[in-house]
Amino acid sequence: MVQAIEAWLTMVLGRRHFVLVGHSMGGYLVSAYALEHPERVAHLILADPWGFPAEDNLPLWMRPVKFISGLFNPMMASRLPGRLGRFLLRRVSGYLAEKFIGAVDDPYENITQYLRCCNSQIPTGETCMTQTIMARGGYQRARIPMVNPLQALEPNPPITSIYGPRSWIVREPGWILRESMIGVNVHVIDGAGHHVYADQKDEFNALVLRKCEETDPAGVGHR
Numbered sequence: 001m002v003q004a005i006e007a008w009l010t011m012v013l014g015r016r017h018f019v020l021v022g023h024s025m026g027g028y029l030v031s032a033y034a035l036e037h038p039e040r041v042a043h044l045i046l047a048d049p050w051g052f053p054a055e056d057n058l059p060l061w062m063r064p065v066k067f068i069s070g071l072f073n074p075m076m077a078s079r080l081p082g083r084l085g086r087f088l089l090r091r092v093s094g095y096l097a098e099k100f101i102g103a104v105d106d107p108y109e110n111i112t113q114y115l116r117c118c119n120s121q122i123p124t125g126e127t128c129m130t131q132t133i134m135a136r137g138g139y140q141r142a143r144i145p146m147v148n149p150l151q152a153l154e155p156n157p158p159i160t161s162i163y164g165p166r167s168w169i170v171r172e173p174g175w176i177l178r179e180s181m182i183g184v185n186v187h188v189i190d191g192a193g194h195h196v197y198a199d200q201k202d203e204f205n206a207l208v209l210r211k212c213e214e215t216d217p218a219g220v221g222h223r
Contacts (some may be wrong), residue, residue: 019212023047031146043215048163048196051142052173064076089115099198102189147173150181156185160211164192
């Protein structure tokens with residue numbers, strides 16, 4: 001995946017450095033990219049990033065659930081045949097569709113169709129995540145928690161972590177990075193959940209643009 005990101009960025013942006021933003025699992029991937037190509041990253045922005053905690057810190061009663069859930073792909077239920085699969089997919093799509101009202105025509109229908117198209121195929125992406133990247137039943141944990149290797153990155157680019165207080169993603173890794181590294185900032189946007197870029201889009205966009213301007217005040221570089 002890092003090689004694919006590098007190939008695309010080289011084709012589109014050339015060899016210049018840039019501000020790189022990643023949300024959820026994308027935050028894990030852009031961090032992995034920064035570890036391989038630190039000279040290319042002028043600023044790393046992590047929006048509610050997945051895969052950073054070194055430990056889950058789950059209560060004992062949740063541990064069997066965590067193990068069992070690790071045996072299945074996350075979107076497996078959406079591929080169930082008949083009405084049950086459609087019902088479950090509609091419930092998920094309704095939650096996401098609300099975030100795109102005004103940005104997508106008929107979001108409840110189109111987001112449902114989008115999810116059905118993405119998840120009715122052979123689940124290669126889910127299998128990659130559950131079998132290669134995610135710790136068994138990891139919930140929020142990766143096999144290689146990103147909070148550890150990022151702390152060893154020298155020299156490290158400036159890092160901005162953006163969280164939503166209503167998200168299921170834990171924020172402790174952001175504070176750990178801020179305490180252990182130079183140039184790390186943590187922002188919590190009130191009223192936002194995991195989809196912080198959509199829940200509070202104006203504040204999120206203003207923050208990202210401000211970080212771009214701080215990184216490239218003359219406005220001559222790639223963003």
